[in-house]
Amino acid sequence: xxxNQYLEIFIDESKExxxxxxxxxxxxxxxxxxIDIVNEVFRxxxxxxxxxxxxxxxxxANLTHKLENVLDAIRNHKISVTLEIMDTVFSSVDDxxxxxxxxxxxxxxxxxxxxxxxxxxxxEQGEPVSSLSVPSEQPPAPVTEHNLQYDEFERTVMEQSxxxxxxxxxxxxxxxxxxxxxxxxxxxxxxVLEKCGEVIKSVPSSDQLEExxxxxxxxxxxxxxxxxxxxxxxxxKVSEVEQVTVTxxxxxxxxxxxxxxxxxxxxxxxxxxxxxAKQVEVKPAEKKGEENKGSKQAVSNKTIRVNIERLDILxxxxxxxxxxxxxxxxxxxxxxxxxxxxxxxxxxRISGDLQNIILNMRMVPVETVFNRFPKLVRQLSxxxxxxxxxxxxxxxxxxxxxxxxxxxxxxxxLIRNAGDxxxxxxxxxxxxxxxxxxxxxxxxxxxxxxxxxxxxDDGAGINKDKVLKKALDKGIxxxxxxxxxxxxxxxxxxxxxxxxxxxxxSDLSGRGVGLDVVKTTIESLGGxxxxxxxxxxxxxxxxxxxxxxxxxxVMLVEIEKEKYAIPLSSIIETxxxxxxxxxxxxxxxxxxxxxxxxxxLFLEDIFSVPHQxxxxxxxxxxxxxxxxxxxxxxxDSFIGQQEVVLKSLGNYLTNVFAISGATILGxxxxxxxxxxxxxxx
Amino acid sequence: xxxxxxxxAVKVIAFQLLDKEYALPVxxxxxxxxxxxxxxxxxxxxFVKGVINLRGVVTPIIDLRSRFGLADDRYDDTTRIIIxxxxxxxxxxxxxxxxxxxxIPLDAIEPQPEVVGSLGDEYITxxxxxxxxxxxxxxxxxxxx
Numbered sequence: 001x002x003x004n005q006y007l008e009i010f011i012d013e014s015k016e017x018x019x020x021x022x023x024x025x026x027x028x029x030x031x032x033x034x035i036d037i038v039n040e041v042f043r044x045x046x047x048x049x050x051x052x053x054x055x056x057x058x059x060x061a062n063l064t065h066k067l068e069n070v071l072d073a074i075r076n077h078k079i080s081v082t083l084e085i086m087d088t089v090f091s092s093v094d095d096x097x098x099x100x101x102x103x104x105x106x107x108x109x110x111x112x113x114x115x116x117x118x119x120x121x122x123x124e125q126g127e128p129v130s131s132l133s134v135p136s137e138q139p140p141a142p143v144t145e146h147n148l149q150y151d152e153f154e155r156t157v158m159e160q161s162x163x164x165x166x167x168x169x170x171x172x173x174x175x176x177x178x179x180x181x182x183x184x185x186x187x188x189x190x191x192v193l194e195k196c197g198e199v200i201k202s203v204p205s206s207d208q209l210e211e212x213x214x215x216x217x218x219x220x221x222x223x224x225x226x227x228x229x230x231x232x233x234x235x236x237k238v239s240e241v242e243q244v245t246v247t248x249x250x251x252x253x254x255x256x257x258x259x260x261x262x263x264x265x266x267x268x269x270x271x272x273x274x275x276x277a278k279q280v281e282v283k284p285a286e287k288k289g290e291e292n293k294g295s296k297q298a299v300s301n302k303t304i305r306v307n308i309e310r311l312d313i314l315x316x317x318x319x320x321x322x323x324x325x326x327x328x329x330x331x332x333x334x335x336x337x338x339x340x341x342x343x344x345x346x347x348x349r350i351s352g353d354l355q356n357i358i359l360n361m362r363m364v365p366v367e368t369v370f371n372r373f374p375k376l377v378r379q380l381s382x383x384x385x386x387x388x389x390x391x392x393x394x395x396x397x398x399x400x401x402x403x404x405x406x407x408x409x410x411x412x413x414l415i416r417n418a419g420d421x422x423x424x425x426x427x428x429x430x431x432x433x434x435x436x437x438x439x440x441x442x443x444x445x446x447x448x449x450x451x452x453x454x455x456x457d458d459g460a461g462i463n464k465d466k467v468l469k470k471a472l473d474k475g476i477x478x479x480x481x482x483x484x485x486x487x488x489x490x491x492x493x494x495x496x497x498x499x500x501x502x503x504x505x506s507d508l509s510g511r512g513v514g515l516d517v518v519k520t521t522i523e524s525l526g527g528x529x530x531x532x533x534x535x536x537x538x539x540x541x542x543x544x545x546x547x548x549x550x551x552x553x554v555m556l557v558e559i560e561k562e563k564y565a566i567p568l569s570s571i572i573e574t575x576x577x578x579x580x581x582x583x584x585x586x587x588x589x590x591x592x593x594x595x596x597x598x599x600x601l602f603l604e605d606i607f608s609v610p611h612q613x614x615x616x617x618x619x620x621x622x623x624x625x626x627x628x629x630x631x632x633x634x635x636d637s638f639i640g641q642q643e644v645v646l647k648s649l650g651n652y653l654t655n656v657f658a659i660s661g662a663t664i665l666g667x668x669x670x671x672x673x674x675x676x677x678x679x680x681x
Numbered sequence: 682x683x684x685x686x687x688x689x690a691v692k693v694i695a696f697q698l699l700d701k702e703y704a705l706p707v708x709x710x711x712x713x714x715x716x717x718x719x720x721x722x723x724x725x726x727x728f729v730k731g732v733i734n735l736r737g738v739v740t741p742i743i744d745l746r747s748r749f750g751l752a753d754d755r756y757d758d759t760t761r762i763i764i765x766x767x768x769x770x771x772x773x774x775x776x777x778x779x780x781x782x783x784x785i786p787l788d789a790i791e792p793q794p795e796v797v798g799s800l801g802d803e804y805i806t807x808x809x810x811x812x813x814x815x816x817x818x819x820x821x822x823x824x825x826x
Contacts, residue, residue, distance in 0.1 A: 315737070316736065316737030316738060317736075317737065319737045320736055320737055562720070562721065606723070607723035607724070608723055608724075609723070647738070647739045648739070649722070649732060649739055649741065650732075650738075650739060650740060650741055650770065650771060650772075651768075651769050651770045652741045652770045652771075652772050652825065653722060653725060653729065653732070653741045656722055656723075656724055656725060657723075657724040658723075658724070659722065659723070659724070662720070662732055662739045664734045664737065664739070668717075668718070668734050669718050669720060669734065670718075670720040670731075670732050670733060670734050670739055671720065672720065672722060672723075672732075
């Protein structure tokens with residue numbers, strides 16, 4: 001149930017990213033030296049990797065990771081683009097597409113990609129691409145008994161490690177039948193094994209083991225340099241271990257995955273809610289899909305993706321309807337025909353409801369995006385061995401659909417970043433006197449006509465000197481510039497392209513792509529991002545986004561015969577002031593407003609409205625603000641408050657001073673929206 | 682302008698401006714509207730009269746008379762707004778009257794006679810002679826500039 005919800009998003013987004021990758025790769029082929037294009041492909045790959053890892057499609061994530069390595073090498077000029085490389089990259093993208101397609105068809109996204117992976121690795125290591133498919137160098141070896149099946153990736157890992165002089169063992173461990181704390185023993189065994197080498201697989205999966213969902217026996221696949229006897233000895237030292245068998249795995253004897261891969265996951269449906277293991281988590285959904293196609297279809301039909309453009313057209317048409325409704329109402333009022341009146345009233349009510357629905361259709365609670373994060377953070381803390389707690393505040397805050405669609409990726413990056421770079425290891429935290437569990441706070445709230453999203457962590461904070469040094473090293477700033485930067489500007493350097501402070505590239509972040517993508521995405525939405533950080537205490541990333549790109553609350557005012565709309569978010573209050581109370585200061589008329597001197601701006605003059613003399617003794621003033629600054633806009637009269645649909649003036653009229661757009665009023669006329677930010681310097 | 686297979690004629694919308702007749706290719710014209718309320722937009726060039734609500738789309742309006750520097754604009758019952766589009770720009774043009782769709786044979790179109798300083802010649806792509814009528818072919822590109 002849970003994963004299905006994300007599955008839709010995941011599939012849609014993966015397809016988009018793959019499409020983008022394909023397009024950019026084609027461009028790259030035409031212009032092989034253009035690093036910008038490589039960056040674009042890299043970003044898509046990076047996001048795809050993150051998403052698929054979160055969703056538990058490891059094969060997808062692994063292949064993307066390999067691809068990413070190659071792209072990274074191209075980007076850093078370690079290898080140059082050749083036809084062979086492009087072919088391989090393309091074929092790996094094809095594989096990725098096939099996997100995503102498989103997933104969307106209800107499959108598990110597994111696919112034999114050994115061939116491509118090998119080629120990618122060769123490219124990465126600068127070797128010429130041979131056309132070899134599955135490596136066949138291994139001499140036929142005596143067949144050892146195997147309990148486990150391995151998928152392509154695992155087999156590749158084994159192959160690779162063999163080439164580097166590691167050996168692979170299957171360690172079969174039996175616990176004593178009377179063992180009480182099975183999970184604890186498993187943990188100890190794992191700890192021992194992890195000291196010897198790397199555990200690449202276990203049956204049952206580590207999560208099932210943790211939950212004691214096994215009998216007495218389990219099998220672990222280990223890549224290590226130590227001899228089999230030593231491993232056996234060490235594992236036996238764990239108490240309550242009955243028997244340990246260590247068998248070496250001979251490559252060619254490894255059964256291929258086609259035969260059967262699902263065995264270890266029988267009966268895992270209950271675990272769906274568990275934090276865990278990638279494999280386990282996705283499978284229940286698939287199974288459902290296979291068992292019962294009908295119900296799966298029902299789920300996917302619950303929501304549909306509609307092009308925003310269509311919603312715009314719908315809204316435009318509806319506005320027309322509203323205008324005609326107004327006319328109809330006045331006509332029926334004149335005719336005074338009771339049946340007509342009734343019908344018109346009914347129609348008004350219905351169209352009122354319709355209006356709400358249409359306006360709300362574009363508004364979506366940020367919850368739809370935030371929903372994915374608890375899982376992400378869980379995964380993150382597991383991968384990093386850190387203890388991280390995610391607090392979500394204000395998930396009900398509504399945002400325009402267009403904004404929602406775009407904000408997911410940047411937030412994923414920021415949260416990963418907070419977990420990876422911000423939160424320290426538990427021991428470190430305790431040493432500093434902080435609670436061992438780090439907290440990432442994700443907070444969304446409205447303020448003015450903006451929505452703010454804060455990602456706050458109580459981690460290490462940003463080390464200014466380190467950032468600055470890195471920026472200098474990377475040539476992002478010059479020495480001279482560095483001297484003039486204030487704290488905030490220094491923090492913002494971490495969002496510059498090509499910047500990364502992590503010394504080791506981790507799977508999660510540290511490639512220096514994430515944050516600059518975040519910044520560009522947010523800016524493209526008309527938002528901004530600022531960073532606050534105190535070293536040792538934590539960092540806060542504050543994202544400011546426009547609430548909606550289409551509906552705003554305004555105060556309608558009249559200046560002579562023209563109507564203007566002033567966004568309510570900028571208005572502090574309205575006032576009526578006697579002309580005598582206006583003071584003069586430096587050619588500037590000001591008023592004393594609650595003890596503050598507020599300059600007056602005569603909209604009549606600013607907008608050069610055709611002027612008529614009047615002898616009003618009062619000024620109607622709308623007090624507006626921009627940040628801390630205030631100004632009083634002098635108008636002729638206030639009409640009232642209204643929700644309006646923000647429209648642009650079109651491509652022909654751009655950059656009209658102090659006008660941010662237009663709206664259509666109930667009577668069908670256009671009113672201009674005043675841009676208070678432009679009026680206050 | 683219209684480059685369909687071996688075109689022999691071009692379909693145009695003919696409209697009146699003072700005493701002259703002008704024409705725009707029909708594919709550039711989206712619709713012809715009666716005069717409606719125009720909201721003035723401050724701080725724009727004088728020939729931009731403002732914006733209208735064209736079925737929910739805010740559309741800027743250019744007064745062609747002032748665009749061409751012709752005598753002052755006075756609107757009456759025959760005044761029309763021609764909604765013309767080029768690229769992604771949609772703009773309404775105020776004209777004195779529009780009521781004709783014509784086929785102009787291509788060979789009837791001649792280049793603008795070159796007289797130095799003739800009025801607004803940069804907006805003109807050619808002149809078409811059709812029996813007794815003289816149609817001035819306009820270039821939207823230049824008008825939108």
